[in-house]
Amino acid sequence: MSLLDRIEACHRHDISRYLPFGVGAAQIGHMRRDMAQELRRFPSVFRVGASDVRVAEHLDTFDYRSAAIDSVMRELRQEGFIRGWRDELFTVAAQYGAEPLFDLERAGVPLFGVKAYGVHLNGYVKRDGEIWLWVGRRAADRPIEPGKLDHLVAGGLPSGVKPFDNLIKEAAEEASIPKELARRARPCGALSYRMELDGCLRDDTLFTYDLELPADFVPKNHDGEIADFRLLPLSEVERLLAETNDFKFNVGLVIIDFLIRHGYLTPERPDYVQLAMGLSRRP
């Protein structure tokens, strides 16, 4: 096992297993074929063809599309087809910053394979010039990757919330970081990956932030998503990433970026370019 394995795991998928999903002329997602079959029952909302699925053309505004798709999602939920309902809306668009096409319940995002966004915070302290990273362990009841190591703060980006505002909110909920401290976090970039998870295509982009924390800061979780926190030297973080599967899949990507940006990994490594190029795919 190696750091490269962590990156490869985030890009592994077979696009032929999915049907293109679109709105108007834009292709905006990749749909599970069983989901497409279910949607045949809703011809006034979805046009399911042999080679793609499209939102019905008469749904020609954000509000029409959002309402119609939401009613389908709720029906599929009642039938047990959609599980893990979050009551949280994500905005769907052809790409980041483009015109929003509709809002979608978060639990439905993987079924459509549309682009989703999140924020991840590298919370660290410096001891004698060495960097130590705060790492959380996900609660045992989390639907995705229970018990795995996670960032101090991480969360999906809900509809209508700006990335930095979301980070501040999550920092309070997940690690009790006071607002005035969280506001010192610095945006450092965006990473992207496209992978299969539980039979769905995840097409995610993560906004990464760095926050140097005071030496005496101790995180406390409020929302029950994290079981406990630990502070690890980068050497141990690197070892866990390279030799184990202990970290949640996408956290590995963000931490490898952190190790590169902070000069912990250097171009003298033969795999340096592969690591750096593996942190994103072209949109």
Added chain:
Amino acid sequence: MSLLDRIEACHRHDISRYLPFGVGAAQIGHMRRDMAQELRRFPSVFRVGASDVRVAEHLDTFDYRSAAIDSVMRELRQEGFIRGWRDELFTVAAQYGAEPLFDLERAGVPLFGVKAYGVHLNGYVKRDGEIWLWVGRRAADRPIEPGKLDHLVAGGLPSGVKPFDNLIKEAAEEASIPKELARRARPCGALSYRMELDGCLRDDTLFTYDLELPADFVPKNHDGEIADFRLLPLSEVERLLAETNDFKFNVGLVIIDFLIRHGYLTPERPDYVQLAMGLSRRP
């Protein structure tokens, strides 16, 4: 004009205008068609087919390939086909860190369209918490992009030299940065682009470094490559990048990465993801 235009310029190319160039089973470059025609005269060194160019199979070691290709390069130089001879060897491999296949005179690299590597240094100072970037202006007699704005320190990676050692050497030659100061530079990542320049395909990867300089440091150029230096606030750097073509093409890519990593550009920009994803292409 916009920051995105600077990025797009670094990725613009029409791959169909080139012939694949390879060694053994590996495709390692993209050759200008007129170069391929010239190489038909050297059938003991190059096999020029209708759809690709390969190094002759009997040249089955690094040394054989390097010597045979070098002799061809020198003949093409004498005939005036290759100009701007540098007397500097670059190592050619299928990818970074892979087995070196041969050494190639730097002036020949664009003709073969093989991967080349360089180091770029963001040299900056902090004034009242604001970042100012040292920027050089390329000498009027430079073969590429004379008079354009450039990094404080930048250079190609010659054969057998490690990236950080090359940075230290270039820092002394290009900006008179003492070794003990240059050694504080931190590697921050790798960027890549593939673009057409003067009819050749450039397939470059740049290793980026950050160095915070003392407020009283003033760079002096030793090798004649830089005409003068200036210290600019990031707002002015961003304005020049977004509104002018004053910066050398690839310097824009490295500085946009710097603006992203230091939180000067933020995910609240609608074009943030496109900017971040545009900093590299998958190898």
